[in-house]
Amino acid sequence: MATTDDDVLHVHPDRLLPADPTLRPLARELYESVKDLPIISPHGHVPPQWLADDEPFADPTSLLISPDHYINRLLHASGVDLADLGAGGRELTPEQSRRAFHLLCEHWKVYRGTPMKFWFESVLSDVFGIALVPSERTADEIYDRITAAIATPEFRPRALYQRFGIEFLATTDDPADDLRHHAKLAADETWTGTVAPTLRPDKYLEPATPAWNSLVDTLGQVAGVDTGTYAGWVEAMENRRAFFKAHGAVSSDHSHRDARAERLDDAEAQRLYARARAGEITPTEGDTLRRHFVFQQARMASEDGLVMTMHPGVVRNHHTPTLDAHGADVGADIPMAVEFSEALKPVLSAFGTAPNFQLVLFTIDETVYSRELAPLAGFYPSVYVGAPWWFIDEAEGIKRYRRSITGSAGFSRTSGFIDDTRAFLSIPARHDMNRRIDSAFLAELVADHRLTMAEALDSAYDLVVTQPRKAFKL
Amino acid sequence: MATTDDDVLHVHPDRLLPADPTLRPLARELYESVKDLPIISPHGHVPPQWLADDEPFADPTSLLISPDHYINRLLHASGVDLADLGAGGRELTPEQSRRAFHLLCEHWKVYRGTPMKFWFESVLSDVFGIALVPSERTADEIYDRITAAIATPEFRPRALYQRFGIEFLATTDDPADDLRHHAKLAADETWTGTVAPTLRPDKYLEPATPAWNSLVDTLGQVAGVDTGTYAGWVEAMENRRAFFKAHGAVSSDHSHRDARAERLDDAEAQRLYARARAGEITPTEGDTLRRHFVFQQARMASEDGLVMTMHPGVVRNHHTPTLDAHGADVGADIPMAVEFSEALKPVLSAFGTAPNFQLVLFTIDETVYSRELAPLAGFYPSVYVGAPWWFIDEAEGIKRYRRSITGSAGFSRTSGFIDDTRAFLSIPARHDMNRRIDSAFLAELVADHRLTMAEALDSAYDLVVTQPRKAFKL
Amino acid sequence: MATTDDDVLHVHPDRLLPADPTLRPLARELYESVKDLPIISPHGHVPPQWLADDEPFADPTSLLISPDHYINRLLHASGVDLADLGAGGRELTPEQSRRAFHLLCEHWKVYRGTPMKFWFESVLSDVFGIALVPSERTADEIYDRITAAIATPEFRPRALYQRFGIEFLATTDDPADDLRHHAKLAADETWTGTVAPTLRPDKYLEPATPAWNSLVDTLGQVAGVDTGTYAGWVEAMENRRAFFKAHGAVSSDHSHRDARAERLDDAEAQRLYARARAGEITPTEGDTLRRHFVFQQARMASEDGLVMTMHPGVVRNHHTPTLDAHGADVGADIPMAVEFSEALKPVLSAFGTAPNFQLVLFTIDETVYSRELAPLAGFYPSVYVGAPWWFIDEAEGIKRYRRSITGSAGFSRTSGFIDDTRAFLSIPARHDMNRRIDSAFLAELVADHRLTMAEALDSAYDLVVTQPRKAFKL
CATH class of the missing domain: 3.20.20.140 (Metal-dependent hydrolases)
Structure with a gap:
């Protein structure tokens, strides 16, 4: 794939901080003081088996798309069949999994202004180090790089738990x-x-x-x-x-x-x-x-x-x-x-x-x-x-x-x-x-x-x- | 009428754009990119007869006040009788029409902070080219200038439809x-x-x-x-x-x-x-x-x-x-x-x-x-x-x-x-x-x-x- | 008591005015134009007897804490017994009154971001001239200075009514x-x-x-x-x-x-x-x-x-x-x-x-x-x-x-x-x-x-x- 300048994902360090020139430096100082503090997560839905067994994640789609109803629902509203996303625990073949990831990337525009864009871009950039804007053009490269990453020990659940600084x-x-x-x-x-x-x-x-x-x-x-x-x-x-x-x-x-x-x-x-x-x-x-x-x-x-x-x-x-x-x-x-x-x-x-x-x-x-x-x-x-x-x-x-x-x-x-x-x-x-x-x-x-x-x-x-x-x- | 500096209506090109010095130029660039695009109006209440027959509008009040319940209601709350505004399809004599227009101008202050002020000032300024703040002092001049304008071919419904850039x-x-x-x-x-x-x-x-x-x-x-x-x-x-x-x-x-x-x-x-x-x-x-x-x-x-x-x-x-x-x-x-x-x-x-x-x-x-x-x-x-x-x-x-x-x-x-x-x-x-x-x-x-x-x-x-x-x- | 720099209460003249550099001077000009206008208070719960009899206020707690359910409720939520605050008209001994004032000062942090902080700081600073942040350390000094003030004629109800610029x-x-x-x-x-x-x-x-x-x-x-x-x-x-x-x-x-x-x-x-x-x-x-x-x-x-x-x-x-x-x-x-x-x-x-x-x-x-x-x-x-x-x-x-x-x-x-x-x-x-x-x-x-x-x-x-x-x- 030949990526272009438009494909480069810029994740700005000041994102979500107010633009106002008086507020920005104040907000930045406050944010800097807490951004690296441990994560306390007293309510959520991560399967405990992931951490107990510490098996590698299977593929990008079953990790990032299928279980995430925030992602799925807006694709559904955009005309995508939930079955094609592996929703509801449906197993996908490798081809289907890649196809689901393409569907997300092709519809990337619908997430503008939503938190899903912020979260997903942060995952791409901060977790995987992938500086690519999702699109039809970049879908395969992103998919392949995530596939490669989750095969490594650094991306096993327990390693990520530690890396994320989770305390509870x-x-x-x-x-x-x-x-x-x-x-x-x-x-x-x-x-x-x-x-x-x-x-x-x-x-x-x-x-x-x-x-x-x-x-x-x-x-x-x-x-x-x-x-x-x-x-x-x-x-x-x-x-x-x-x-x-x-x-x-x-x-x-x-x-x-x-x-x-x-x-x-x-x-x-x-x-x-x-x-x-x-x-x-x-x-x-x-x-x-x-x-x-x-x-x-x-x-x-x-x-x-x-x-x-x-x-x-x-x-x-x-x-x-x-x-x-x-x-x-x-x-x-x-x-x-x-x-x-x-x-x-x-x-x-x-x-x-x-x-x-x-x-x-x-x-x-x-x-x-x-x-x-x-x-x-x-x-x-x-x-x-x-x-x-x-x-x-x-x-x-x-x-x-x-x-x-x-x-x-x-x-x-x-x-x-x-x-x-x-x-x-x-x-x-x-x-x-x-x-x-x-x-x-x-x-x-x-x-x-x-x-x-x-x-x-x-x-x-x-x-x-x-x-x-x-x-x-x- | 002798108008004063206070009577001059200033319709600022940046109105409603954020004051923040970081935001204003961004907003202006975005606004400039869309401000002249055609208007699509998929739901409204303009009488189709206006465009079908393309007759001149009758007078300023029956055009701008009588049919507009946004304008009427706040005048009513200010003590004006709806009958005096030609509400409900009531026909007004020329004297009553001019009087209704005066009532609006005299109560102009009550529209501060409302969209009616923005819309009406835009109509005065952008549609009629009248740079006057409505008031008891300016009411007659505004009324007369609108009356003169709507008698011309440029202010017939179809001409305005074209000039407004309406597409649908x-x-x-x-x-x-x-x-x-x-x-x-x-x-x-x-x-x-x-x-x-x-x-x-x-x-x-x-x-x-x-x-x-x-x-x-x-x-x-x-x-x-x-x-x-x-x-x-x-x-x-x-x-x-x-x-x-x-x-x-x-x-x-x-x-x-x-x-x-x-x-x-x-x-x-x-x-x-x-x-x-x-x-x-x-x-x-x-x-x-x-x-x-x-x-x-x-x-x-x-x-x-x-x-x-x-x-x-x-x-x-x-x-x-x-x-x-x-x-x-x-x-x-x-x-x-x-x-x-x-x-x-x-x-x-x-x-x-x-x-x-x-x-x-x-x-x-x-x-x-x-x-x-x-x-x-x-x-x-x-x-x-x-x-x-x-x-x-x-x-x-x-x-x-x-x-x-x-x-x-x-x-x-x-x-x-x-x-x-x-x-x-x-x-x-x-x-x-x-x-x-x-x-x-x-x-x-x-x-x-x-x-x-x-x-x-x-x-x-x-x-x-x-x-x-x-x-x-x- | 030895107060420190942290104890100094700074009541900024521009508080609550927008930080934006375009807005602040506009807001300040508007605020300056009205800040000293008389107060019209057409609905409230001040006991008329206070003004009729013009007796000195009894003590800081019965004046500032006991009757103010805004103050009391957040202390209650923080674990304080309402009885200890003199709520519900309960008479407090001098020791209890001082203790109640301590409870407020010790819990001062819970009022951050609330209007109670603004009001109370304004009362301290503007009414009593006390530039101290409430805390365990400053509680006695604040209590004593208020006690002294309300014993003076300047702090009788009628004098305050005049000083506050109340018109009605x-x-x-x-x-x-x-x-x-x-x-x-x-x-x-x-x-x-x-x-x-x-x-x-x-x-x-x-x-x-x-x-x-x-x-x-x-x-x-x-x-x-x-x-x-x-x-x-x-x-x-x-x-x-x-x-x-x-x-x-x-x-x-x-x-x-x-x-x-x-x-x-x-x-x-x-x-x-x-x-x-x-x-x-x-x-x-x-x-x-x-x-x-x-x-x-x-x-x-x-x-x-x-x-x-x-x-x-x-x-x-x-x-x-x-x-x-x-x-x-x-x-x-x-x-x-x-x-x-x-x-x-x-x-x-x-x-x-x-x-x-x-x-x-x-x-x-x-x-x-x-x-x-x-x-x-x-x-x-x-x-x-x-x-x-x-x-x-x-x-x-x-x-x-x-x-x-x-x-x-x-x-x-x-x-x-x-x-x-x-x-x-x-x-x-x-x-x-x-x-x-x-x-x-x-x-x-x-x-x-x-x-x-x-x-x-x-x-x-x-x-x-x-x-x-x-x-x-x-």
Whole structure:
């Protein structure tokens, strides 16, 4: 291939820092102070097996495209078939894999202005040292160079974990999981990182879904408890939480359609549980019991101390034909409006000032930032405003987050950055984007004399180190 | 009149471009690259008769004030009687017309910071060459100079169409319209522009409204179909869509209280249709049938290929006494919260990936930008995020649009600018404002190194040319 | 104490003005033109007794911390017990008072980026001349210097009122209040300021609450009217409104969960009123009657001319244990989503163009700015968009307000700034923050050529003087 000047990828050291001549040097000083600090990643979706087994990655597409629904969805919107990208766990032949990579490169223009462009360019440039703009012309060369790189020891998962400066990495795991990969890492004396599991019990809390009874059977078997009764469900869940905690878990993660958590009296909980076990529960009763289950998770959290993270308000699998053809998590989830103030009143009245309880609230409905999340976190010692998440985890969204949150919650009530990604190689770029934008925001506060530079430098450090440690009890 | 220095209107060439010394030259370069490109106006309310007949405009007030509810509403809020402005189609005497123009000029201050000021100043300066700030002192001179100008051939509608560089102009038309003005233009060999009709069937889709039965009778007569049955309604509507398409229509336009589109089975549709035809349908049933009708419009669109545009969520005729005195569309419509994610699930599951289907979504509830519209358009190949519309079609609103949309939808999923105006003379100013703000936004992405200047120049062109052509199949 | 360089508080004269080198001098010129104009404070919570009796303030904590729920809530979120701050009117011993002040100073860092930092630093620096950054190290010195200052005549309430340049100050008062403090001030020939009462009848409009019957009994006694019947309630309320007006009131203030105001026919109002008086009204009926009561307040306002202010949409006393332990208004109120467009349709159809009626709408749900409030105020001559309030009365919130409102409502439909505070000493700082941000916003409009500097200077003056006078009929 003959590349041209247009093919050269320039990754500017000041990218995402404000252009204003007063702000740029301030932002740069702040960013320089935090850019090389270790990465704390308290919530994400990297498969623990990658680090446990430390096998080489298979090919560029299955590493960078197939599992990344951010990348896939915009290609789908541009007319590409998800099947051609290996979405939904579909295996691709070597030819198909190369073809998928071409599809991305040919459509590179659609990512302009999106974080996917920033992340992907950072991966190319900073992880692989490839200074090429993706295009039809450069696709093969990029593909070949990545293929060559991931065959080397320096690109094995553990080597990258070290090179990325990751200090703590949480995975997301089913309550019935045996956590063998986490155990293997813990038992490996050559491994010096920390990979912690996270309990994600959503499916076990939705009693009106078809799979629920079989899931709860499995939960009982794994926990060694009879889940035929409500008391058994509680005991099994407490048992699994303890098991996760023993394997290093610091949090449980929850995502339902709404944020409601409401206690039933025991008799009503037992009655609805029995109906659910009999397969007779209605969808409305299912919601009622689910909200009680979520309340119980909060009660358990106040006792065992696992941090509770919530990110409600998503219409999952919006496009039924896509669900049927490719399964879940391929980019067809769409946000919806969400409400926290009323929804969380019962659970916060019960546990909002409990010493052991911590609740990190994520949203993809930005309207709740200044209206609900910052006021809640600005009053309750247990509540933290989670980082911008998913559709709003991009440069402008992160700016809006700080601008909306800080007035009533300051910095000390925020969680620090969460990458929430299964795209392992993009983790440094995601944290880097956030550090740049937070530095830009702090620079503004210095430039208009709301903070001294000493205060801003201190807060920049806090946002990267102190806040995630505090919010996730690290 | 003796004018003073204060009366001189300065229309700065860099208006709306960012003040920042780094950004301004970048924005100016981008703006220069697109400012003279032809105007594509795929949705608006200019009367086609103006261009078909090419008669001179009558007077400044009936041209610039009476039909413009943006102008009228803020004068009304300032205590002016709508009747004095010729709102609602009321004819004014020459004295009343001049008096109305005075009222605008006397209240000129209330438009500070609004787009009306930008548009009107652009019209004065760029269309008429009148460099006077409107005021009590200048009102007569401005009025007289406009009166003189519109009497000349250069200010006839067709001459202005050419001078404005309009390439495509869509009007908004009743399904029963005979489109004679469009036909006249098409048959006129001296006319080189394109004026396309747009099907606006709202009234025919609201079976619980008093006028519905008579409208559907008319529809049947015009279509030559018996609309006594549901099947007749469908056939008549398909017939009219084909008629519009044959006359150059590229889209149908839809505005109901909500965005829901939900299919009924045929028996239920027939049952409700029969009740509606008998005048017995309840408001709730009327909503149900209307949502089915909207679903049918989408089904027809997936077959005939007319682009579907939606702009739901308005409390029409908020002030009952104003409706009674002046009729609809005089500035008393007020936006309300709207929901797209759930509402569009059925119709997008059915047609979201259909090759012929395209859906452009407009909103005046900005909360849906990052939460619903950008995620929808970032997944579905059929969905485009429409331009900021109505109350948010102003400088700051357009900025918020790009900042909220781009992270998950990029540029390629957006519709390009829509002026949606009946104020013909303001069309260039409206497109110009948008080009300036888009240039400013792109300049920011260049300045903080998210885009190269070459990428930004390419995207600036796309936003003016490629995107409207793609979204509206031009 | 040995203070260090780090302890020196620098309060920069340009704080909150934009850093951009083009904008800063423009903003400074605008700010300079308004910074020393008198303060109009048409809504707030300063106790009138302070000014009537003009006693010295007791101690720094009961002056600056205990009554300020902005300060308290973020300390509570940081783990401080509200009891230790004297919240809820709890008396503190001198030792406890000093300890509370230490708690604030030790946690000073949590206020970074919040308006509380700006306000408190302005109070320290501008009111007390204390150039010390609060910290564990400086707490005693600051406490002692404030203690000494407030013992002097210069720091008596009336002296501060004069020194602050306050021209008009409204308090918030119960309808049954005898307004003796206002009467005392009015009768005092040595007093040249204006302290007006504001009628806050919320509790008398909520017939389903436990205290309502007893409150309405009292209202009847104070008014000399039998409130056993609905007609009596109306007469008593009209009577008290007249009494307030006679004592200088210019407005009534209303805060319920929603913004609805809906007329019942007399028979239904009488029926529900009788049920309420019998203690038999249901919560749903209570809402219905309350909405009628609010409608009646609007009807009375259209007759007696008192301006009506509304700020709905708050979950009051979100944390039940805090309410039980400390009472209301200690920082545990949390905003919720609110709707104005539909809610106000009946009352605005009835009174929206009535010559005597004025309605100022406040929100803590920012989504309604561009969607509902600006469109309403941009049409109805009676409606003004109130200032950013409570959680959004901070620098970024004020910026968002202007950016969201101005496009459709301009400046002339806004209320001017409202401090709404019981923190008397922070009144100048709060108005100052707003004047700075408004100047910054106007500077942007000048810099990108939307306004001339002459227009901006004129509008800056209007925002401080003309608009509050117009909105509150001063």
